[in-house]
Amino acid sequence: MKLYNLKKTKEIVNFSKAVKLGLGSNQGLFFPNTIPKISKKKLKKLLKMNFIDRSYKILSMFIKSEISKKNLKKIVSTSFSFTKPKLKNIVKKISCLELFHGPTLAFKDFGARFMAQTLFYLNKKNHPITILTATSGDTGAAVAHAFYKMKNIKVVILYPKGKISKLQEQLFCTLGENIQTISVNGTFDECQNLVKKSFQNSEIKKKTHLNSANSINISRLMAQICYYFEAFSLVPKKYRKKIIISVPCGNFGNLTAGLLSKSMGLPIKKFVLSTNSNNTVPRFLQTGYWNPHKTISTISNAMDISEPNNWIRVKEIFLKNNWNIKSLGYGSVSEKNTKKNLLELFKLNYISEPHAATAYKVLKKYKKKEFFGIFLGTAHCSKFQKTVEKVLNISIKLPKRLSKYSKKKIISKNIDPDFNELKKILLI
Template sequence: MKLYNLKNHSEEVSFSEAVKLGLGTNQGLFFPTELPEISKKQLDQILKMDFISRSSKILGLFIGNEISKKDLYKTVQKSFDFPGPIIHKVEKNISCLEVFHGPTLAFKDFGARFMAQILSYFNKNNDEYVTILTATSGDTGAAVAHAFYKMHNIRVVILYPKGKISEFQKKMFCTLGKNITTIAIDGSFDDCQSLVKQAFQDEQLRKKTGLNSANSINISRLLAQICYYFEAYSMLPENNRNKLIISIPCGNFGNLTAGLLAKSLGLPIQSFIAATNSNDTVPRFLKTGIWKPNKTVSTISNAMDISQPNNWPRVEELFKRKKWNLKDLGYGSLSDTLTKETLLNLHKINYISEPHAAIAYRLLKKQLKKDEYGLFLGTAHPSKFKTTIEKILNTTIPIPQELLNQINLPSLSYNMVPNFLQLKDFLLKK
């Protein structure tokens, strides 16, 4: 598969190069030169497959012959060696697509583990040293850390906004040590993301450290997420597949991009809703046509506290390439007050959610028509926001074993101001 740089279309790379580079020149995202499509007959065949076989088939459509079918199947099998998506009925015509049953209790396990296995596959015949530098607004950190933990010749450095992710999220990745280094940045997620982008523009740093990124800017992570949309569709009864609307809690917009790529392939999803919190750059843009990011504010849905989402250029490119109309994309934003109210409403109908999914649910419920069926994505286990949810719902959230294993371990993080030269010096010396 060939991919081109969205900021320089003449820069084309292979899939393996895109995975290793992460970003193109001028911080450009890589995007497929060809957008594969499947027929109705092929779709019917794919939907009958098991999750691993289906995922291998879908990923193979994008990757092409760079990896043999046999090796790709093994790679997917290793990547998705945990419970897959679950559809939990919430109301008559609304269900939650829970994609948080992996080892770090978040949807990002799918993308992070696939990227780790793919990078390991491409590096198996050489002894290159790789530094994975990534920013997290909550769940990416844990997923990436656990996916790459103890991997040979791979160092992971994770930046996160100090004091702006939940204690349970932090415990999942700041307690590992070994080849995992974590740095608390005194600023917002956008500050962390900016530091990562600056690092990729520094030629000396890239060459000396073998720099790569595991954010959803990396094409391997993004492609892996397409797979659970097909799985969700396959699990739905036939009568619920017609006029399917999917509402997605959006931070960096990787999940929405993956869903749109699934639709582009031929999965008959009627439409999507881009759901955000008060950091509502995209909803305001879709309403006014003016791109005007505000200063990022902290919310109880912290993984969505992003004002300049990385993947939005990919969304625009896909709409342009497919000749779709952005006006057909649903959108909306929710304040913390309404998010709390929604968590209470969900609890009253016997479903315990967390803030991100609650936002997607409320906007879906508001926009869904009577003859439509809606899915909203549950992207993280409620226990990762235990303190917040227990206070709102006045109930106890049990802690899963995955969190219990980490909860009493000491944090091993460094602290740093958002200064690129300081980060560069750290990366070169450590």
């Protein structure tokens, strides 16, 4: 598999190097030189497979001989060794694809665990590696638990202080061992900028063998492609030609993976993106102007991102396929409407959380009678316990996976969004 740097197209690497580097020169993201195509006949066979076997087949189309069949099968089965995605019917021809049945109760478990297992396998010489990543919510927990106690791999996670839920914070800021967490007095975008500056610094890169576990790492996106095929396989055959999928978007990695699945030949009729009030992309699609505003805090905090990294990959997919980017559905949802849709889903006997509620709201805007609508459920409602309880006026019992962390002490360091402060920590 060959990948090129979107900011420096002459920089071409294989899959192994792209995973190890995370970012290319000039902070460029890697993108596949060619996207594998799946014929209708092959798709039919794939859809009959179970989730693990199908995921192995899909990923092997990209990775090919860089990882042996035996080792790739082992990586995939270990990475996805939890309850597979579920398609939960809400009303007739509208369902939620529940992606939150993994160890940290969020869709990020798929990408983070696949990346962790792949990087551990590729690090055959056991060189010390530092994983540096920023999180606006669920990435932190997924990455921390995926790499927890892995030999010769140190993980440093930045997050905006006071801008993620308490339970999200406790899930990854209480582990210790090889996991170091840093709260930053600022926004997610400022955390992300600190990560970018670290990758630009030759001293840090040389001394720490720096890598990133954000969705900028191509391995995470590739893992996420797999659950779009699973979603398609769960839809009744009579509706498969008219599927519309609504994706809650923060850094736009999830949408990128969905569009890659469509590029491969998965016949999704339409993709719809939803954001909260941090609506840079919907405004761009409406006006043609890229004008990020200052990031604001919302109850759908994982989407509190004004400058999404993966938007450049989304544009590249449309360019490669000669698709019209205006074919993308889009919408942004206010706090008031997010709460309103949480209540609407509750009246339909479904307890959701803020991110899925935005996707549900925007889906309704595009869903017509003949379409089968799917909105992504990216996190378990209990991860936003206080918010959901307040909006719905109910009590939510925490799953065991969360309750055992809810009483643990947070051991994060706190810094200002100052690169020199972070540099000192990384070089210790």
